[in-house]
Amino acid sequence: MPRIPAAERRAALVDAALRVVSREGIAAATTRAIVAEAGMSLASFHYAFASRDELVDELIATVVAREQQAVVPTPEPGRSLRELLESGIIAYFEHLKSDPDHEQAMLELTQYALRSPERHPLAAAQYARYAELARNSLELAAELTGARWRTPVAEVARVLVAFTDGLTITWLVDRDDAGALAVARAAADALSRMADLP
Amino acid sequence: MPRIPAAERRAALVDAALRVVSREGIAAATTRAIVAEAGMSLASFHYAFASRDELVDELIATVVAREQQAVVPTPEPGRSLRELLESGIIAYFEHLKSDPDHEQAMLELTQYALRSPERHPLAAAQYARYAELARNSLELAAELTGARWRTPVAEVARVLVAFTDGLTITWLVDRDDAGALAVARAAADALSRMADLP
DNA sequence: GTGCGACTGGGACGCTTGTCCCACTCCCTC
DNA sequence: GAGGGAGTGGGACAAGCGTCCCAGTCGCAC
Structure with a gap:
């Protein structure tokens, strides 16, 4: 050795x-x-x-710390905020499909951290990081489409994190691609309505 | 003994x-x-x-098997589908707040079942049950407001399950009530748009 | 080149785990 | 009220766990 x-x-x-x-x-x-x-x-x-x-x-x-921006919205002229958000969530979903074990591991680590008071902050940091990444995407998406978030972006980001998390678990359980896409559509719809369009 | x-x-x-x-x-x-x-x-x-x-x-x-209809929409005249859905999700959230450990246990049991192929069907059955209960609520809510689901109710129900699941995990991590309510609002908004109003 | 501290290997420890055994006792049936 | 099967208690087992120890060895600084 x-x-x-x-x-x-x-x-x-x-x-x-x-x-x-x-x-x-x-x-x-x-x-x-x-x-x-x-x-x-x-x-x-x-x-x-x-x-x-x-x-x-x-x-x-x-x-x-290693968690990266899963998705950076690509500037493509003529796309609405809703479309941009939907394709972003779908891109995350593709990422999930390409390595389901990794996302399942992340979920397990969260649960593990939640179980002891001294480790709880680790889970909190994990989700704070998710929210930060979501916020970056949301700000960029708004910028690209000229939209403006009506509520604080941090709050919108938290909603996005919740939606993608729900998409992840349900898909890990039933592996229903069509169902997951329906979640992506509904999520993008709800989020886009939290902004004022130009 | x-x-x-x-x-x-x-x-x-x-x-x-x-x-x-x-x-x-x-x-x-x-x-x-x-x-x-x-x-x-x-x-x-x-x-x-x-x-x-x-x-x-x-x-x-x-x-x-024991999982009950967490929420039965209460018939209250003059409320829109959106309002009905939102108060339903908020009622679930109150249920979650009243016994967080139980929901965390359910989540852990799911993850546990997901980890071995022979137990995977147990997790699938769990989420099928969730979807069934969600479906009941959605059908009742539509009935009460005279709305009509545009897509199959089962699909809408799956979206609702994903949303409440995401609400659950994120709240278990950060215990942010206001954030969870924002998720509830956004979810109710998205779901209500999957129906045609009378 | 030599010395010393950083690193390695294997074995051992005490503890907890799931499971099992066996002698015992209760209660129901005839 | 005698017999027998259902249910009980405590102790034991092997396996696996996290951790530790110690004798050894490598490689860098001087």
Whole structure:
């Protein structure tokens, strides 16, 4: 085994843990399973992390920090705000379909964090990040179409997060593409009515 | 310890398990924790159930079967479909606020069921039940206001389930009542536009 | 090149988990 | 009221868990 500085091991272990959680769920993410996925020994784990809890905390913080703008509305002349929002939500849905395990893992990590008071802030940070990303998209979409949000964008963003979250869970359960698209349409419809058109 | 027939023990254990899951999460619902909650011995558990898996399966089936119409729209003259839907969703939200742990438990049971192929149908049944209940409310609401759903009610119901689910998760994370109400308004708005008004 | 600290491997620990066994006791039936 | 099956209690088991220890080894700084 090559020698790897502790900092790099931490990152490698976090990556391995995310793969395990995505593939088999957080309950299966034992120290041994993570270490096997990363191809190292148990001792290396506890050299890099004081405890499994510390790893999970860092895992959550990492995936939140890594969360990217899933969708950037593409400027296409002649499209209404509603159309822009709908295609944005559908683009998120495509992203979900391309890697359902990842979104399921994110959901599981949220639930996990919600279960202990000291970890609750991690879940809150996760959703604050979602809202921030949603807000970016919403502001850009308004800008591109010349619309103006009637209520504070942060509030609209929170609604968008709720809608996409609902779309995610229901689709993960029933894998009904048409149903998910109906949700996307309805969501885009509701959101677009929260703005004044030019 | 009084003698209790196995069938009653099963029910008592399922109830105890639901309390444990609600209070501490599914990960904490060990055979010993459940048995302690029910006030019986470990042997009684395995006399009533062949395995913990069997108990969890029955728990999920039970909570799904037990799920009631959370909200029955109240006939009140002069209210629009939109208003009726909004007050219905808000009534669900009040229900959520009155017992957040229960809804969190339902969410956890869904995730749990999603993680193994043989349990996936349990999650699907859970959401089918949700959709059925949503459908009842939607049909009644349309009837009361004389509106007519433009798309199949089942599809509208699925959208409603997605919206309430999103409302639930986001509120469980940030406990933002005003945000949840904004979701309720937007959802009611979107849904009401899926019907033709009289 | 040597020394020292950063890193590794394997084994072991104590604990909790699900499950099982077996001796026992109650209650219903004939 | 005797017999037998249904139900009970406590202890035990193996397996898996998180964590720890310690002897060893590598590689960089001097």
